[in-house]
Amino acid sequence: MLEGALPRKSGSMKRDRRSALVWSYFFLVLFVIFFLTPPIYMFITSLKSSAEVGAVTNPWWVYHPTLENYQALIFSPDYQTFFVNSAMVSVVVVIVTMLISIPAAFALARMKFWGSATLAMGVFLTYLIPETLLFIPLFKIFAWVNETFDIQLINHWWVCIIIFPTLTVPFCTWIMIGYFASIPKELDEAALIDGAGYLQMLTRIFIPVALPGIIAATIFAFTVSWADFLYPLAFTTSADQMLLPTGIYSTLIKGDVYAWGQIMAACLLGALPPLLIYAFLMDYYIAGLTAGATKG
Amino acid sequence: MAAVIPAAPAAARKRGGLRRLGRRKSTVAFLMTLPLLILIGTLVVYPTLYAIHLAMLNKSLERFVGLSNFSFLFTRETFWMVVKQSCIFAISAVLFKAIIGFCVAHFVHNVPAKGQRKWRGMLLIPWVIPPAMSTLGWFWLLDPSYSAFNWVFVRLGIPSVSWLGDADWARFSVILVNVWYGAPFFLIMYLAALKSVPEQLYEAAEIDGASWWQKIRYITLPMMRNIISITVLFSLIVTFANFDIVRILTSGGPIDRTHVFATWAFLLGINGGDIALGAAVSLFMFPILAVAAYFILRDISRRGNEA
Amino acid sequence: MAQVNLRKLVKHYDETPAVRGIDLDIPDKEFVVLVGPSGCGKTTTLRMIAGLEDVTDGDVLIGGEVVNDMPPKERDIAMVFQNYALYPHMTVYENMSFGLRLKKVPKEEIARRVQAAAQILDIGRLLERKPKQLSGGQRQRVAMGRAIVRNPKVFLFDEPLSNLDAQLRVQMRIEIKKVHQKVRTTTVYVTHDQVEAMTLADRVVVMNNGRIEQVGAPNDLYHAPATKFVASFIGSPAMNLMPCRLEEAAGGLRVRLSEQLELPVPAERTARYRAHAGKPSLLFGLRPEHIIEQRPHLDPGQQPFEAKINVVEPMGMETLVYFAVNGAEVCGRVEPAAAGGEGSRMKLVADLRRMHLIDDSTGRVL
Numbered sequence: 025m026l027e028g029a030l031p032r033k034s035g036s037m038k039r040d041r042r043s044a045l046v047w048s049y050f051f052l053v054l055f056v057i058f059f060l061t062p063p064i065y066m067f068i069t070s071l072k073s074s075a076e077v078g079a080v081t082n083p084w085w086v087y088h089p090t091l092e093n094y095q096a097l098i099f100s101p102d103y104q105t106f107f108v109n110s111a112m113v114s115v116v117v118v119i120v121t122m123l124i125s126i127p128a129a130f131a132l133a134r135m136k137f138w139g140s141a142t143l144a145m146g147v148f149l150t151y152l153i154p155e156t157l158l159f160i161p162l163f164k165i166f167a168w169v170n171e172t173f174d175i176q177l178i179n180h181w182w183v184c185i186i187i188f189p190t191l192t193v194p195f196c197t198w199i200m201i202g203y204f205a206s207i208p209k210e211l212d213e214a215a216l217i218d219g220a221g222y223l224q225m226l227t228r229i230f231i232p233v234a235l236p237g238i239i240a241a242t243i244f245a246f247t248v249s250w251a252d253f254l255y256p257l258a259f260t261t262s263a264d265q266m267l268l269p270t271g272i273y274s275t276l277i278k279g280d281v282y283a284w285g286q287i288m289a290a291c292l293l294g295a296l297p298p299l300l301i302y303a304f305l306m307d308y309y310i311a312g313l314t315a316g317a318t319k320g
Numbered sequence: 321m322a323a324v325i326p327a328a329p330a331a332a333r334k335r336g337g338l339r340r341l342g343r344r345k346s347t348v349a350f351l352m353t354l355p356l357l358i359l360i361g362t363l364v365v366y367p368t369l370y371a372i373h374l375a376m377l378n379k380s381l382e383r384f385v386g387l388s389n390f391s392f393l394f395t396r397e398t399f400w401m402v403v404k405q406s407c408i409f410a411i412s413a414v415l416f417k418a419i420i421g422f423c424v425a426h427f428v429h430n431v432p433a434k435g436q437r438k439w440r441g442m443l444l445i446p447w448v449i450p451p452a453m454s455t456l457g458w459f460w461l462l463d464p465s466y467s468a469f470n471w472v473f474v475r476l477g478i479p480s481v482s483w484l485g486d487a488d489w490a491r492f493s494v495i496l497v498n499v500w501y502g503a504p505f506f507l508i509m510y511l512a513a514l515k516s517v518p519e520q521l522y523e524a525a526e527i528d529g530a531s532w533w534q535k536i537r538y539i540t541l542p543m544m545r546n547i548i549s550i551t552v553l554f555s556l557i558v559t560f561a562n563f564d565i566v567r568i569l570t571s572g573g574p575i576d577r578t579h580v581f582a583t584w585a586f587l588l589g590i591n592g593g594d595i596a597l598g599a600a601v602s603l604f605m606f607p608i609l610a611v612a613a614y615f616i617l618r619d620i621s622r623r624g625n626e627a
Numbered sequence: 628m629a630q631v632n633l634r635k636l637v638k639h640y641d642e643t644p645a646v647r648g649i650d651l652d653i654p655d656k657e658f659v660v661l662v663g664p665s666g667c668g669k670t671t672t673l674r675m676i677a678g679l680e681d682v683t684d685g686d687v688l689i690g691g692e693v694v695n696d697m698p699p700k701e702r703d704i705a706m707v708f709q710n711y712a713l714y715p716h717m718t719v720y721e722n723m724s725f726g727l728r729l730k731k732v733p734k735e736e737i738a739r740r741v742q743a744a745a746q747i748l749d750i751g752r753l754l755e756r757k758p759k760q761l762s763g764g765q766r767q768r769v770a771m772g773r774a775i776v777r778n779p780k781v782f783l784f785d786e787p788l789s790n791l792d793a794q795l796r797v798q799m800r801i802e803i804k805k806v807h808q809k810v811r812t813t814t815v816y817v818t819h820d821q822v823e824a825m826t827l828a829d830r831v832v833v834m835n836n837g838r839i840e841q842v843g844a845p846n847d848l849y850h851a852p853a854t855k856f857v858a859s860f861i862g863s864p865a866m867n868l869m870p871c872r873l874e875e876a877a878g879g880l881r882v883r884l885s886e887q888l889e890l891p892v893p894a895e896r897t898a899r900y901r902a903h904a905g906k907p908s909l910l911f912g913l914r915p916e917h918i919i920e921q922r923p924h925l926d927p928g929q930q931p932f933e934a935k936i937n938v939v940e941p942m943g944m945e946t947l948v949y950f951a952v953n954g955a956e957v958c959g960r961v962e963p964a965a966a967g968g969e970g971s972r973m974k975l976v977a978d979l980r981r982m983h984l985i986d987d988s989t990g991r992v993l
Contacts, residue, residue, distance in 0.1 A: 040698070044532075048430040052439055055424050059446050059500065065468060066457040083468040124359060127352035135349035143353065145617065150364045152613045154561030156582035157606065160589045160599045161367035161374055164381075190363045193356060251450030253564045254582075258590055269452035273568065284460055291453035302448045306441055309448075313505065314512045523679055524712040528726035528777070529700035538725070542716040 063292075070094070070289035077284045093289035103290060105264050106271035109181045110294075113267060114249040117188040121245040124193050126238070129200030130226050134212065144201055151194035159258045162187065166259065181265045187255055192245040199244070199312060203237030204230060240312030243305060247298045268294045375600035379593075389600040398576050398584070403604070405491070406580040410560040413498040418552055420499065421506020428507070429514045440511065447504040455568040458497045459484075462569075487577035490570050494578050497565050502558075506551055513547040514540070546619055553616045557609055581605050629690050629780035629813045630655045631676060636685035638671050645671045647837035648685070653830075658807050658814045662824035663834035663860070669817045670785060672834075676815060677783050678702050690780055705774035706783040709790060711766045713758040713773075720754040723773045744775040747809055748802070764795045768802070775810055784816040788823065800826055821861050825849070833857045850981075855910065855990045858983060864915050864947065867957045868985070871911040873904045880904060882911050882982070885953035893928050893979050900984055903993055912983035912992075915947065918959030920966070921974040928980035935972050948973065 069077065071089040081087060097103045131137070132144045166177040177183045207230060215225045231238065256270040263275050272290045302309050378385045393399045428439050446454060461468055462483035470480035483493045517540060525535050541548070563582035566572060572579035572587060579587075581601060589598020631653040638646040646668040653659050661669040674680040676687055678699035686693050694702050705726075713722050720741060721728075727737045745751040748768045758766055767787055774782055784803075788796045804827055807814060818824055824831045825845040833840040833848065833856070840860075841853045852858035859865050872883045873892075880892040880900055890911075892900060903909065921931055934950035934957075946966040948959050950973075959975055967973040984993045 044430055048427040051424070052427050052431070052443075055420075055427075056439070056442050059443055059504065062454060062457045062461060062500070063445060063449060065461055066454075069460060077466075083466065083471050124355040128356035131349040131352035135345055135352075137346040137349045140349070143357075147356065147360070149613060149617070150360050152557050152609060152616070153364055153368060154557070154582075154605070154609070156561045156563050156585065157371065157602045157609075158364065158367045160585060160595060160602055161371040162363070163590065164374060164595060165367060165370065187363060189359055193359055197356060247448070247450075251452065253450075253452040253567075254586075257567075258586070269450055272456065273452060284466075287456060288460065291456050295449045295453050298448050298450060299445075302444070303441075306437075306444075310440075310444070310508055313508055518710070518712070520708050520710055520712040521714060523699075524706070524708060524714075524773075525725070526679070527677065527699045527704060527706050528773075529729045534729060539714065542714075545716075 063295075066288045066292055069284055070286075070292055072285050074283060074285055093285040094293070096286060097290055097293060102263055102271070102275060103293075106266055106268045107294075109266065109271075110250055110268040111297075113181060113184045113188065114246050114297075116185050117192060117249040118242055118245045120185065120189050121192045121196050122238070122242065124189065125196040125200055125241065126231070127226070128193075129197045129204055130230060132197070133201045133204035134230075144198075147194050147197050150190075151198070155191065155252075155254050158190070159254055162255075163258060178259055179261050179265055181256075181260060181267060183259050184249075184252075184256060184267065187259075188249045188252060191252065192248050196241040196245055199241045200234065200237055203234040207233055236308060236311060239305065239308045243301055243309050244312045246301065247309075250298055371599045371603060374596055375603050377596045379596055381595060385596075389596055393597070393600060393604075398579070399601075401576060402579045402581060402584050402601075405578060406560060406605075409491070409495055409498065409562075409580060410556055413495050413502065413559050414552055414555045416495070416499045417502045417506050417555060418548070420503040421510050421551075422548075424503070424507050425510035425514055428511055440508070443507055444504045446501050447508075451501055451564045452568060454501065455497055455565050458493075458500075459569055462493055484570055485574055487574055490574060490578050494566055494569055497569060498559060498562065501565070502555060506555070509547060509551045510544065513544045517543045549619050550616060553612045553619070557612050557616075560608060560612075561605055630688075631781055631813060631815065632686075632688040632691075633672070633676070634686040634688070636672065636675060636687065637683045638668070638675060638680065639683045644837055646675070649834075649839055651832060651839065651842065653813060653815065655813055656811045658816065658827060658829045659832060660816045660818060660824040660828035660830075661832045661834055662818055662821055663840075665819060666836075667834040668837040669819075669834050673783055673785055673815060673817045676781070677704055677706055703780045704783055705777045705779040705781075706785065707767075707770045707774050707787045709786040711758070711770045711790075713766055713769055715758050718755050718757055719750065719761070719769050719772075722758070722769060723754075723776050725773070726777050740776045740778070741772075744772045747775065747806060748772050763791050764799060767791065767799060771803070771806060775806070780813065782812050782814040782816075784814065784818075786818055787816075788818070788820075796823075803827060822863065825861070831861075833860060835860075852983070852992055854992060855912075855985045855987065858912050858985065858992060862914055864958050866912050866914045866983070867918070867955075868910045868912050869952055869955050869957065870987075871909055873900060873906065873909055873984070875904055882984075884911060888932055888952060890930050890932070890977060890979055890982075892982070896982075896984075900993060903984070903986065906986065908987040910985040910987050912985055913977060913979075913981060915958040915960045917978040917981040918957070919976055919978070920961040921976050925976065926978070929976045929978050931974060931976050933972055933974055936967055936969055939966055939969050941966075948975075 065084070068084065068086055070093050071086045071091070073088065073090050073092060076086070076088060128147075132140050132147075163178075166183065169175055169177055177186075211229055211233070212225060215229055220228065251269065252267075253269045253273075256267040257273075260266050260270060263271065266274065272287065272294060374381070375389055376384060376386055424443065428436050428443070431439060460466070464482060464485055467480070467483060469483070473480050481489055484490050521539050521543075522535055525539055530538065560580075561582055562580065563586065566578055566580050566583045567586070570578040572583045576584075581604060585598045585602040587598075588601060589595050592598070631651075633649050633651040636646055636649040638644070649668075649672060651659075661672060663669050671680060675682050676689070678694065678697060682695050687695055689702055689704070714725065717725065723741050723744065724737045727740065741754070742751070745754060748771060750765065750768050750772060753761060753765060753769070758769070761769065770787070787803075788799050791799060800823060803816075807827075816823075816827060825848075828845055830842060831845055831848050832842045835856050841848060841857045843851075848857060848861050852861065855868070859868060869884050874881050874883055874889075879894065880897050881889045882892060883889040925931065934952070936948045936950050937956075938949040940947040940949070941963060943963075945960045946963045948961055948966055949956055950959070951957070961973075961975070985991070986993055
């Protein structure tokens with residue numbers, strides 16, 4: 025399909041396809057280098073002692089690899105706190121998201137009630153309202169809640185459990201609507217004849233059949249929660265309340281001294297959960313992304 | 321809660337039973353969507369409206385000052401810089417992401433099916449790593465004193481670049497990291513779309529005499545038109561409202577030359593304590609988002625009809 | 628001159644052979660049908676002529692020129708696909724004119740040619756519609772229109788009627804035949820349906836397992852099949868094949884089908900078959916229409932016999948009766964009025980002038 029730039033008047037399909045293949049591999053290698061250089065470099069740096077980081081030697085090579093950065097982090101109570109906070113937030117947010125999204129998606133996809141189409145569209149629309157618009161009024165709202173009800177929301181990590189679902193629920197609902205809608209209606213009718221109520225239809229038929237979509241949505245919700253930076257930055261200020269992204273950013277950069285080896289190690293360790301999920305569940309991960317658009 | 325089908329009762333009773341069933345169905349449906357509605361209502365819709373209200377108060381949030389925050393912003397040179405920067409970043413970053421995504425999708429598509437998974441797996445990694453962390457990695461790569469790129473440049477005889485210190489290079493760097501992070505998303509979308517174009521159309525075009533470029537122009541692009549416009553508009557919104565990359569890479573500097581709406585609003589509102597002004601700044605994103613959202617909706621519903 | 632020649636054409640997919648050596652000469656303006664079961668290599672052969680598959684060995688010639696290394700667009704061919712392959716985002720007019728637009732043919736010329744093709748196919752009023760607004764038959768016509776407009780040397784058809792329902796298929800068959808009469812272009816047509824092959828072709832090429840079994844005019848293949856495969860593939864319902872023994876008897880030959888049933892070989896064939904008398908794996912072949920009900924007058928070569936009818940299939944115009952001979956099921960075609968009920972004994976007549984004798988070990992018709 026994609027012929028090379030070599031001038032050629034006629035050629036058999038095989039020759040054209042072979043040159044297209046060669047050029048494709050060439051460019052693929054180039055782009056892989058472009059995309060993977062930063063993470064690889066981060067890894068290289070994470071294996072360097074701070075002495076080597078500051079030295080004038082080749083930055084692309086480790087001469088005296090050491091695991092001291094990783095060790096320091098794993099045993100650092102601050103870092104452990106960040107990790108645990110992030111983990112708790114992400115897991116709870118995933119559960120909350122699924123509890124909200126799945127019933128809503130089922131209702132919107134299957135139970136055609138008045139306004140369901142507009143509601144579905146509205147759900148998608150709200151996803152387009154960015155967190156960068158909402159964080160200021162939310163800040164004020166939380167402060168007001170603090171004063172009025174004496175519930176501490178600012179500077180507590182659990183505030184993220186409340187607001188992260190706004191990031192995850194709309195898109196997860198959208199994904200699930202797509203998956204539910206693609207289940208043939210004959211299944212509904214067969215279930216109704218068999219005597220199932222709507223709740224039973226949901227739990228015994230829809231959820232099992234739409235399981236790939238649920239997994240994809242779960243992965244999406246987890247990775248978004250894990251990676252969010254703005255909300256934690258705006259709402260948590262003390263180190264013991266921070267999540268991983270903000271924790272690394274705020275504490276490891278102490279004044280003028282950047283402990284780059286540690287910072288890189290911290291970043292890579294922090295990126296590990298999403299990367300592991302991606303490595304083992306890549307197809308679901310990608311299905312989640314594409315489902316939003318192609319099943320739209 | 322079992323929805324029992326009434327078994328052959330008298331006609332009038334049947335109608336009453338069904339009506340009850342109907343009402344029950346819609347109440348159940350409503351209850352199932354209620355948590356969603358509450359969540360969005362209180363944490364998205366209400367704050368948005370509240371933001372509009374906040375933007376019209378004074379700094380200490382006691383007095384109502386109407387639109388004077390907005391007119392104040394119009395007089396500030398930094399504001400116009402932020403507008404220009406946000407637009408340039410968004411448009412150029414999305415353009416490059418779309419082009420790179422489109423081309424690389426073709427390259428992956430050309431590779432025999434078994435190998436595609438490996439390549440796709442490697443190429444999506446920038447998107448998987450949380451942006452806050454990968455941007456820190458870029459920050460280190462572009463460090464004024466220790467940049468690994470500059471080290472290579474110097475060895476090749478090219479003068480080292482002040483990636484984050486020089487205004488124009490800083491802008492370039494922000495766009496670069498944005499493209500690096502976002503292109504894989506386009507790649508995945510376009511690869512999926514490419515696979516949905518039937519191979520026989522290309523064969524028919526081949527017989528009709530089309531060259532590779534004509535095939536892309538007359539078959540691939542038209543068939544992918546909807547997915548292209550949806551991803552571009554979607555990415556425009558997300559890139560326009562981006563916070564993480566600018567904040568970590570440059571914090572808006574040097575001298576505010578890389579500030580975008582999100583980072584400047586954060587600076588004014590949270591760091592500077594002027595909530596009203598911060599709200600006003602972030603509200604400026606709204607018109608552009610609304611326009612893009614309108615086009616997205618139009619395309620999505622058009623796709624639904626074409627299917 | 629647009630003749631197509633295939634010389635020792637071979638195609639292998641990795642190690643699997645799909646086409647094992649095909650020689651075929653198709654003169655200009657001839658309508659040739661490649662027919663055979665799935666996997667016989669007919670579509671692969673067609674795609675090699677088109678240039679959509681590479682040739683492993685052998686040559687493809689179009690118009691006298693070897694085209695093995697020529698890409699499809701330079702071979703001056705047009706193809707009608709099974710799934711129509713119409714460009715969904717273009718109107719019918721744009722679909723048909725696509726190839727001409729790519730060649731930068733002037734607009735008036737394009738309009739003229741499209742209108743002419745549309746008239747032949749009676750799709751003139753559909754020109755502004757998009758494919759998804761058309762029925763299956765209309766789409767197939769547009770696909771043919773796209774091919775006609777190009778005015779190529781060769782038309783290639785890849786099972787174009789397989790996606791249509793039975794009634795539409797019959798209609799479209801006639802359309803295709805009419806089009807060929809108007810636009811006399813060399814045509815290579817692939818199908819698995821032997822009825823299509825028989826009704827459309829000037830010559831039929833029966834393929835099996837990557838090789839050509841027989842080439843010939845439809846009637847020749849029907850009445851004088853060369854191999855067991857052709858004999859059983861062509862004709863519906865299929866030819867009856869029964870294991871038999873060839874015996875010498877009273878100055879002639881007799882075919883013994885079972886303990887009870889033996890039939891005399893017509894005198895004119897005795898010389899031809901004598902050498903095979905006594906051979907173990909012989910098959911007796913007789914088409915169902917040559918087993919009929921007993922009539923008052925018997926022609927020479929027609930041999931009466933009796934059989935117990937197991938199944939009766941009324942077809943309206945005729946009735947098929949099934950009976951067993953030595954365990955094998957045999958089919959006969961009788962007048963509906965003459966057919967007995969299931970289980971009854973019926974008097975039938977076999978026309979042995981139409982018999983075939985097949986050596987099962989070689990598959991060849993003797």
